[in-house]
Each structure stands twice: as structure tokens, then as C-alpha cells.
Amino acid sequence: MLTIQKKEQRVGLKPLPNVKGKVVMRFAPNPNGPLSLGHSRGVSILAEYWRMYATDGPMGHAAGSELLLRFDDTDPQVKPPLMDAARGWNGYEMIRSDFKWLTGKDPSRVVVASDRIKIYQDAARDLIRVGGAYVCNCDAETFKALKDAKTPCPHRDQTIEHNLAGFDGMCNGTTKKGAAVLRVKTDIQHPHPGLRDWTAFRVVATDAIHPRETLGQIPRHHAWPLLDFQSAIEDHLQGVTHVIRGKDLMDSTRKQTFLYKHMGWTYPETLYWGRVSVHEFGKFSTSMMRRAIEAGKFSGWDDPRLPCLAALRRRGYSAGAVRAFWVNLGLTEKDIAVSLTNLDAEDAKANEPGAHRLFFVPDPQLLHIDGVAGKVAKPLRNPNRPDAGHRTLTAEPHLVVAKDDLAPRLRLKDLGNIEQAGGHGKFTDDVMDRSLAIVQWLPKSLALPFTVLKPHFETDAEAAAAGDDGPEDEPLAPGAKPELEVPPLLEITGLVEPSVTTEVGKVVQLERFGFVRVESPERGVWLHT
RNA sequence: GCUCCGUUAGUCUAGUGGCCAAGGAUUUAGGCCUUUCAAGCCUGCGGCACGGGUUCGAAUCCCGUACGGAGCACCA
Numbered sequence: 001m002l003t004i005q006k007k008e009q010r011v012g013l014k015p016l017p018n019v020k021g022k023v024v025m026r027f028a029p030n031p032n033g034p035l036s037l038g039h040s041r042g043v044s045i046l047a048e049y050w051r052m053y054a055t056d057g058p059m060g061h062a063a064g065s066e067l068l069l070r071f072d073d074t075d076p077q078v079k080p081p082l083m084d085a086a087r088g089w090n091g092y093e094m095i096r097s098d099f100k101w102l103t104g105k106d107p108s109r110v111v112v113a114s115d116r117i118k119i120y121q122d123a124a125r126d127l128i129r130v131g132g133a134y135v136c137n138c139d140a141e142t143f144k145a146l147k148d149a150k151t152p153c154p155h156r157d158q159t160i161e162h163n164l165a166g167f168d169g170m171c172n173g174t175t176k177k178g179a180a181v182l183r184v185k186t187d188i189q190h191p192h193p194g195l196r197d198w199t200a201f202r203v204v205a206t207d208a209i210h211p212r213e214t215l216g217q218i219p220r221h222h223a224w225p226l227l228d229f230q231s232a233i234e235d236h237l238q239g240v241t242h243v244i245r246g247k248d249l250m251d252s253t254r255k256q257t258f259l260y261k262h263m264g265w266t267y268p269e270t271l272y273w274g275r276v277s278v279h280e281f282g283k284f285s286t287s288m289m290r291r292a293i294e295a296g297k298f299s300g301w302d303d304p305r306l307p308c309l310a311a312l313r314r315r316g317y318s319a320g321a322v323r324a325f326w327v328n329l330g331l332t333e334k335d336i337a338v339s340l341t342n343l344d345a346e347d348a349k350a351n352e353p354g355a356h357r358l359f360f361v362p363d364p365q366l367l368h369i370d371g372v373a374g375k376v377a378k379p380l381r382n383p384n385r386p387d388a389g390h391r392t393l394t395a396e397p398h399l400v401v402a403k404d405d406l407a408p409r410l411r412l413k414d415l416g417n418i419e420q421a422g423g424h425g426k427f428t429d430d431v432m433d434r435s436l437a438i439v440q441w442l443p444k445s446l447a448l449p450f451t452v453l454k455p456h457f458e459t460d461a462e463a464a465a466a467g468d469d470g471p472e473d474e475p476l477a478p479g480a481k482p483e484l485e486v487p488p489l490l491e492i493t494g495l496v497e498p499s500v501t502t503e504v505g506k507v508v509q510l511e512r513f514g515f516v517r518v519e520s521p522e523r524g525v526w527l528h529t
Numbered sequence: 530g531c532u533c534c535g536u537u538a539g540u541c542u543a544g545u546g547g548c549c550a551a552g553g554a555u556u557u558a559g560g561c562c563u564u565u566c567a568a569g570c571c572u573g574c575g576g577c578a579c580g581g582g583u584u585c586g587a588a589u590c591c592c593g594u595a596c597g598g599a600g601c602a603c604c605a
């Protein structure tokens with residue numbers, strides 16, 4: 001008997017392919033700066049699978065799941081790790097705390113690649129012994145020309161002994177930068193030029209000293225592995241079963257597959273996500289942000305205008321909302337352009353139920369109102385949760401309301417109706433009249449000065465009005481480095497009710513203004529409307 | 530130039546030959562509710578890039594075109 005079943009909507013991420021036993025994954029950032037919103041896609045997706053395949057997760061089984069944090073810090077010269085004691089910056093520590101904030105957990109294991117250079121060098125020797133790699137003495141231009149012509153270079157057929165000796169020279173410092181690299185043999189005729197005999201190891205410049213070498217945390221190394229080699233070896237060593245990474249690394253998978261074949265290993269299952277651009281933040285990179293901060297254009301990695309997790313955390317975004325945002329987008333190879341609007345909607349769901357309401361009066365105007373003194377307003381801390389209690393505001397003759405709210409007749413929220421002209425007026429009644437604007441107000445003597453820092457990102461309408469089609473890719477002058485756009489940071493000043501002092505560190509909703517994270521009794525940072 | 534990936538409403542996504550006259554989220558318009566222009570509830574607008582083919586039947590399979598993106602580093 002055949003039964004037709006209605007297709008069921010799948011919620012959340014697709015199941016991982018080819019799961020047998022424990023699921024082991026890794027998040028592998030370069031610690032050249034803290035994590036950004038872009039990195040958080042990877043962490044969020046990986047953390048979701050980590051949860052799904054945990055022993056007690058929805059897809060779980062006894063073997064469980066692991067998510068490793070691996071610092072891919074094998075570049076002492078171009079993108080060295082961020083370690084600036086004077087500024088208190090440490091990429092490793094910043095990423096560990098970003099990871100913990102976002103996932104709520106510590107990683108299953110932490111691997112620091114620069115601790116393990118000797119292991120990679122030994123792995124390279126193993127690869128040479130099986131005939132999978134050779135030491136190439138061509139300079140970069142020469143090799144490129146040969147490679148583009150699908151022609152093997154003269155070093156490709158050297159003996160294993162010769163290669164081993166050459167590699168020793170690279171490791172012990174007798175071979176200088178540029179004089180030799182170790183290449184993995186692939187297929188010099190391969191149709192894809194990027195896959196032909198790729199570089200596994202290079203000798204770094206004598207003055208390119210890794211920050212951890214300077215600090216004596218690791219011994220001095222001359223020959224450092226490139227990402228594709230280090231990552232491939234480490235994935236095998238750590239028993240990684242599933243690699244999930246950006247689509248830009250598709251060719252890495254193909255390169256590394258050659259290496260795995262030489263070694264007789266099985267390559268992990270690999271999934272990709274497409275390129276993401278976030279409308280509000282434009283084009284950015286960790287190094288661009290670092291330069292801009294060092295130049296004083298931003299106050300730090302947590303400047304509210306920056307796409308760093310530190311900045312989102314400071315503004316009050318819930319980590320769960322950031323994760324939900326990415327999990328909802330799913331894992332697709334399509335390149336996407338998203339707006340922060342979706343994150344804000346997700347965050348509102350997370351923050352709104354717990355956020356206390358506060359009266360905030362921007363651009364305050366003083367009113368002298370007869371007949372209000374002593375009247376008491378008891379607005380709820382959260383109208384959707386009466387059990388959260390209320391604040392108490394006692395009116396006095398001098399009140400403030402926002403300049404934009406000024407009108408001949410007004411309803412002071414939770415207090416009553418007034419009429420005024422030129423700043424003087426009187427209390428009329430407290431009969432509910434929905435035709436009046438209901439405005440926030442404060443007793444002058446109790447109101448506290450409050451400033452909200454609000455990043456101003458260009459909206460589509462503004463961009464259209466300004467007549468530009470987004471960031472233009474003008475060719476940079478030789479040697480020039482791309483600069484980060486610096487959006488304005490507005491400082492909105494006003495008065496807030498005294499109970500702000502009990503909200504420090506929390507997200508509040510300033511009624512009819514927006515959600516703000518209170519940093520101190522005097523200052524808040526804009527979250528969203 | 531060579532190689533690879535992608536294309537469902539404004540945005541993101543579900544969908545792997547009939548259950549799809551395409552579902553969800555967000556955005557947006559309107560309404561309800563409400564002592565916030567928040568939240569909540571209801572309703573509406575809006576989409577399978579294009580052209581061929583296979584098939585009784587295609588968003589789904591094949592071919593081509595267009596458009597978008599990535600890689601071709603002694604960076605990650």
C-alpha cells in the first residue's frame with residue numbers, strides 16, 4: 001500500500017552529509033584582529049552544527065560533536081597576528097572572547113598553528129619521501145611563466161634525497177627568502193592554473209619575526225607553511241570530518257586533495273558558503289580597520305560604526321540573534337548582499353521582551369505647567385510584562401518635553417493632558433483623548449543628562465539622492481592601501497529618567513526613540529529602532 | 530586569458546519531475562489592539578534571469594545565452 005506523504009518543511013540547517021561517528025569541525029581564523037560580522041557567519045553555522053550533532057542534540061548520537069578553534073597564524077610577514085601590548089590588543093585573546101560570546105561556550109580544543117611548525121615540517125618531509133613534493137629554486141616570476149605554459153620547472157624531477165637536503169636548508173636558515181620554496185606535485189598540465197604545483201612552504205625574510213617568536217613563546221623558525229599546507233595537515237591530525245568554509249576557498253579543497261592523495265588520506269566532507277556583503281558596512285577588511293583605528297578615525301575595535309563583534313556586543317546585540325540571523329540565511333553557495341535590517345528584526349525578538357522602557361527627551365524644552373505638581377505617573381517597565389513592575393515619576397511645575405513634540409495640547413504619557421503656549425501652560429484633565437500626541441516628559445529637577453552615540457549608515461534613499469551607486473572601485477594609486485569609509489557618529493543629547501542608573505550594562509528601549517545599550521548613567525549606544 | 534561557483538518577490542530563504550495556480554522570514558502598504566511612532570494580531574502588494582530541449586507533466590533534468598562572484602601569491 002502506497003501512502004503519499006505531504007512534504008514537511010525543514011527548519012534550520014540541512015543535515016551534514018556522510019556523518020559516521022563523531023562530527024569534528026574547526027573554525028580557523030587568522031588572529032590578525034578580532035572577529036567581524038563576516039567571521040560570525042562561519043562561527044554561527046559551525047556552532048549550530050556543533051549543537052545539532054552533540055550527544056544530546058536533535059541529530060545527536062553517542063559519539064557527539066566537536067568544534068575546534070584553530071589559529072591559522074603562520075604568516076609572520078604579510079598578515080602577522082595582532083599583538084600590540086601598548087594598545088592592549090591581542091588577536092588570540094580577542095578571538096577567544098568573541099568566540100565565547102557568540103557561541104556561549106569555549107571551543108572543544110584550541111590549536112595554535114605557530115606552536116606546531118616542527119610538526120608541519122616533519123609532515124613536509126613525509127610528503128617529500130612519498131614523492132609528493134619538491135624543493136623549487138625558481139624565483140616567483142620564472143615559475144609563474146613556466147606554470148602558465150604548463151611546463152615543469154627543472155627542479156620537479158630532483159631526487160628525494162636532494163629535496164630532503166634542500167628542505168633542511170630552508171628550515172635551518174641557510175637558504176634565504178626567495179631562494180627556495182617547497183611545492184606540492186599536482187599536475188603541471190592541470191587546466192586550472194591555480195592548482196599547478198602549489199607552494200607548501202617558504203622561507204621568510206630574516207626581519208620577518210613572528211610576534212610569538214619575539215615574546216619567546218615559540219622558537220625561531222625560518223621555513224613557514226602556507227595556509228593550504230598547514231590547514232590540510234592539521235585537519236588530518238585533528239581528525240576533522242567536516243570542513244565548512246567560504247566559497248573563495250574552493251580551490252584550496254582541490255589543492256589539498258592532491259596532498260591527501262599523496263599521503264593516502266581521506267579528505268573531509270567539505271561545504272561552502274557564498275560571499276556575503278553587508279549593505280551598511282560596505283567593503284572592509286581586518287587590516288583596513290586596523291589602519292583606520294590606528295589613524296584615530298575610530299575609537300577602537302568596538303567603535304559602534306565598525307562591523308566587529310566587539311562593536312555589536314557593545315551596542316547590545318544579543319549573541320543568539322546574531323547566530324539566528326546567520327542560521328536563517330542558511331548554508332548556500334550563493335553570493336548574497338544582506339542588510340542589517342534582518343539582524344535588527346532578529347535582535348528585537350531577543351531583546352524586546354526583557355528591555356525596560358525609559359523616557360528620553362532629546363532636545364529638551366522647559367515648560368512651566370500649573371496644576372501638575374505632585375501628580376504621579378507609574379509607567380510600566382515593560383508593557384508586555386506587567387510583572388516587571390513600574391517606574392515612578394512625580395510631576396513638578398517645571399517639566400521638559402522634546403522640541404519636536406511641542407504642541408498647544410499634549411498628553412504627557414501616563415500623567416494627563418496639558419495645554420501650553422510659549423512654554424507656559426496648565427494641566428487640563430486626564431481624560432484619554434486619542435487625538436492628542438502622547439509624549440514622553442520628565443520632571444526637570446530629576447532628569448539626568450544623557451547622550452546616545454548613534455552611527456549613521458547611509459540608506460539606499462540617501463545613496464540614490466547623493467547620486468552614487470555605492471562604493472566605486474577606482475583604481476588605487478600604486479602603493480596606496482584601500483581606506484575604510486568613515487560614517488558619521490551622531491551624539492544625540494537629551495534628558496533621561498533617573499532609573500537609568502539601574503540599567504547600566506543593559507539594553508533599554510527609550511520610548512519612541514529606539515533600543516539603546518546603557519553604558520553609564522550618562523551615555524548609551526544605539527542598537528536599533 | 531584560463532579555471533570554478535552561483536542566479537526563486539526590495540532582501541534572505543524553502544523547494545531535487547506531479548502535493549507549487551510556489552511556502553516562510555524580513556521589508557513595505559492598510560487595518561485591529563495599545564497611555565511608545567515599540568511589541569502583538571489580521572489583510573494586501575510582490576518572485577521561479579532569458580532562450581531552446583527532454584517529458585503526459587519542469588522552479589526542479591539537459592544545452593545555450595545573459596548577469597553576478599571567486600581563484601590563478603614565497604596572504605589568510
